[in-house]
Amino acid sequence: MAAQAWLWTSLTVALTFILTVVNGNSEGDALFTLRKSLSDPDNVLQSWDPTLVNPCTWFHITCNQDNRVTRLDLGNSNLSGHLVPELGKLEHLQYLELYKNNIQGTIPSELGSLKSLISLDLYNNNISGTIPPSLGRLKSLVFLRLNDNQLTGSIPRELSNVSSLKVVDVSNNDLCGTIPTSGPFEHIPLNNFENNPRLEGPELLGLASYDTNCS
Numbered sequence: 001m002a003a004q005a006w007l008w009t010s011l012t013v014a015l016t017f018i019l020t021v022v023n024g025n026s027e028g029d030a031l032f033t034l035r036k037s038l039s040d041p042d043n044v045l046q047s048w049d050p051t052l053v054n055p056c057t058w059f060h061i062t063c064n065q066d067n068r069v070t071r072l073d074l075g076n077s078n079l080s081g082h083l084v085p086e087l088g089k090l091e092h093l094q095y096l097e098l099y100k101n102n103i104q105g106t107i108p109s110e111l112g113s114l115k116s117l118i119s120l121d122l123y124n125n126n127i128s129g130t131i132p133p134s135l136g137r138l139k140s141l142v143f144l145r146l147n148d149n150q151l152t153g154s155i156p157r158e159l160s161n162v163s164s165l166k167v168v169d170v171s172n173n174d175l176c177g178t179i180p181t182s183g184p185f186e187h188i189p190l191n192n193f194e195n196n197p198r199l200e201g202p203e204l205l206g207l208a209s210y211d212t213n214c215s
Contacts, residue, residue: 027069028055030086038081038103044074068092075121076100083127088113099145100124107146109134119143123169126150131170133158140164147171147192154214155180155199168192175199176214 032050040046047059056063062071069090080102087096088110094117103125111120112134119142120135127149135144136158144159147169154177155170165184169192179185179193179201193199198213 025054027090028052030084030089031055031058031061031069031072033084033086037084038079040077040079042078044077044079062095064092070116071095071097073097074101079103082106083108083111085110087111090114092116094118094140095121097121098125102126104128106130107132107135111135112137114138115140117141121145122149124148128152130154131156131159131175135159136161138162143167145169147173149173151175154178159183160185171195178202 028050032048035045035048038045044060047057048055049058054063054067055061055069056067060073061069062073064070070092071094073095075097076099078101079098082103082105085108087108091114093114096111096114096117096119099121100123103122104127106129107122107127109132112132115138117138118140121143123145124147127146128151130153131146131151133156135141136156139162141162142164144165145167148171151170151173153175155175157180159165159168160180160183162184168185168188171192172195175196176198177200179190179199181202190202193201200213
C-alpha cells in the first residue's frame, strides 16, 4: 500500500509539472508572438526568451503561484507594431497594460476570451478599427481605457452588460452613434466620451438609433 501511495503521489507531481510546462509554453508562445509583432527600439523585451519553461521570469510579466500569466505591463515602453489574436490565450490575465506606445492596427476580438481581465489599458496609441463587441464577455472588467486612439464605429451595447465596469474612457477617437446610458454607463462622466465629433448622446432610449452618424 505504501508503494502504491508513493507511486500515486509521484504520478500526481509529474502530471502537475507537465501541465505547468505545457501551459507555460502555451502562454510563452502567445507572448512571443506578440513580441515578434512589435518594434522594440529600447530592448524592453530583451528578456523574452522562448526557450525557457515559462515566461514568468521575463521582465514586465507577472505570474500567479501556478506560473500562469496575470499581468502584462508594457505601458510607455516606446513600442510600435500591432496586437495579436494569440493574446486571447492568456486565460488568467488580469491586467493588460499597453498604454502610451505607438501600437497600430485593430483590437483583436479574441481579447473577449480573457475572462479574468480586470484592466484593459490601450490608451494613447494609434489603434484603429472598431471596439470589439466581444469585450462584453469580460465579466470581471473594471477599467476600460481606450482614449486617444483612432477608433471608429459605435460603442458596443454589449458593454452595458458588464456590471463590474467602473471606468470607461473612449475620448479623443472618431466614434459614432450615441453614448450608452444603461448599466455601468449610468455613472460614467460625459467627458470620458468627448472629442468624438460623430458621437451623440447620451442616447434617448427608444428615440435614437444606436448607429446614428455611423454611415
